[in-house]
Structure formats: C-alpha cells, structure tokens
Amino acid sequence: MKIDNQVTLEFPSRSANESFARTAAACFAAQLDPTLEEVNDIKTAVSEAVTNAIVHAYPDELGKILVKLRIREGRVLEIAVKDWGVGIADVDQARAPLFTTGSEERSGMGFTIMESFMDTLKVRSVPGKGTTVTMARKIARRAGR
Amino acid sequence: MPVTCREEERRLTAAVAGELDHHGARSVMEELDRRIDAARPRELTLDLGGLTFTDSSGIAVLLRTHRRMGQVQGAMRVVNAPVQAMRVFRAAGLERIIRFE
Numbered sequence: 001m002k003i004d005n006q007v008t009l010e011f012p013s014r015s016a017n018e019s020f021a022r023t024a025a026a027c028f029a030a031q032l033d034p035t036l037e038e039v040n041d042i043k044t045a046v047s048e049a050v051t052n053a054i055v056h057a058y059p060d061e062l063g064k065i066l067v068k069l070r071i072r073e074g075r076v077l078e079i080a081v082k083d084w085g086v087g088i089a090d091v092d093q094a095r096a097p098l099f100t101t102g103s104e105e106r107s108g109m110g111f112t113i114m115e116s117f118m119d120t121l122k123v124r125s126v127p128g129k130g131t132t133v134t135m136a137r138k139i140a141r142r143a144g145r
Numbered sequence: 146m147p148v149t150c151r152e153e154e155r156r157l158t159a160a161v162a163g164e165l166d167h168h169g170a171r172s173v174m175e176e177l178d179r180r181i182d183a184a185r186p187r188e189l190t191l192d193l194g195g196l197t198f199t200d201s202s203g204i205a206v207l208l209r210t211h212r213r214m215g216q217v218q219g220a221m222r223v224v225n226a227p228v229q230a231m232r233v234f235r236a237a238g239l240e241r242i243i244r245f246e
Contacts, residue, residue: 107205
C-alpha cells in the first residue's frame with residue numbers, strides 16, 4: 001500500500017483536545033481539495049472517535065491518544081485513532097445505535113455517525129490493552145481542478 | 146459555550162452558538178435545564194443559527210431538552226440548524242422526533 005503523505009498527532013485525553021484533533025484532521029485533508037461537505041464529514045467522524053477515546057478509554061485518568069492521518073494511493077484519507085485504555089469487551093454491541101455506557105451527554109450515536117460519514121470503519125479492541133478505530137474516506141477529484 | 150435566552154409570555158427562545166461537542170455539552174444542557182425550570186415555557190424555540198460545529202453531543206443535547214420540555218408539557222422546535230448539524234441530526238433520525246423549521 002503506497003502512502004502519499006502522513007502525520008501523527010499525540011495528545012493526552014483532555015476534552016479540550018477534541019476540537020484540536022478534528023481541526024488538525026481538516027487541515028491535513030485540505031491537500032486533497034475536498035468539498036466543504038467532505039471536510040465537515042471528516043471533522044465530525046474524528047470528533048466522535050477522539051471523544052470516544054477521551055470518555056471511554058480512560059474513565060478515571062488521563063491517557064495517551066494517537067491520531068494517525070494518512071493519504072493513501074487513490075486519494076483515500078485514512079484516519080486511525082488509537083488509545084491504550086480499558087478496551088471494549090463487545091465491539092458489536094458498542095457499535096449498535098443508541099448503545100452507550102457514558103453519562104447523559106453521550107447519545108450512543110458516535111459509531112453510527114462515523115459509519116454514515118466515512119466509507120469504511122474498523123474497530124480493533126483488546127480489553128485492558130486498548131482500542132484502535134480506523135476509518136477511511138475517498139475524496140473525489142473535482143471537475144475542473 | 147454561549148447560550149443566549151429571550152423570554153416572552155411563556156415562550157422561550159434559546160440560541161446556542163459556537164462549537165457544540167462533548168467538551169461543552171454538559172454546560173449547555175445545564176443552562177437549558179435552568180432556563181426551562183425558571184420559565185416553564187409553553188414553547189421552546191432552539192435557535193442553532195450560530196452553531197459552527199456539532200457531533201453526536203448535539204444529538205444528546207436536543208434529545209435531553211426535548212424530554213425536558215415534555216416533562217413541563219411544552220412544545221419544542223429547532224430553527225436555523227446549519228447544514229453540518231442537520232447532517233448529524235438526520236443520521237440519527239432526529240427529524241422523526243423533533244420539529245425542525
């Protein structure tokens with residue numbers, strides 16, 4: 001798999017970094033000349049994945065979150081969000097709409113949003129070891145560019 | 146996360162502006178709760194015209210506020226929701242539950 005460009009962000013699981021991560025992802029995606037709708041979809045999906053890591057991976061302490069942004073051959077933007085937190089025992093259950101173990105400000109729709117806004121979504125998790133959410137979206141070449 | 150409210154004859158208008166994510170969702174929920182408890186409005190209009198970004202945290206805020214208005218037997222409508230927010234709300238099927246104008 002040919003990688004055209006990549007950047008890795010590392011930050012502690014503070015909720016103030018949700019905004020930083022999605023904005024950084026949007027800036028990185030800009031080199032593919034996406035439409036406003038594509039940028040918004042990417043920002044929203046990154047916001048969901050990073051918020052999940054902040055809220056669920058490290059419930060009682062601050063931990064490390066890694067966001068790896070890559071541009072693969074064929075104008076595919078790939079985003080991996082990795083944590084070393086508590087992990088998810090039942091990934092299928094976690095991905096189901098409305099399922100949440102969070103408090104009232106969580107709607108249980110995070111994975112549903114990621115799935116509908118990105119082309120692919122993979123979740124790999126080992127309880128006690130951590131979780132990696134990998135998602136990708138092809139950015140179409142616009143006519144006249 | 147600023148919430149600006151206006152009240153007139155038990156009609157409450159609350160405008161939420163800026164970026165509404167998990168980081169700011171709790172304070173917005175608490176502010177809306179306080180305003181609803183104080184005003185006991187017959188109708189709440191949630192004006193999202195100034196919202197520059199939201200994610201599923203916005204879904205949680207809308208559902209909670211909708212439930213709260215049900216408890217005080219008032220109606221709720223959402224106006225001026227931007228395109229980005231509307232895409233998030235539609236993905237969750239919110240337009241089947243909440244009135245958007």
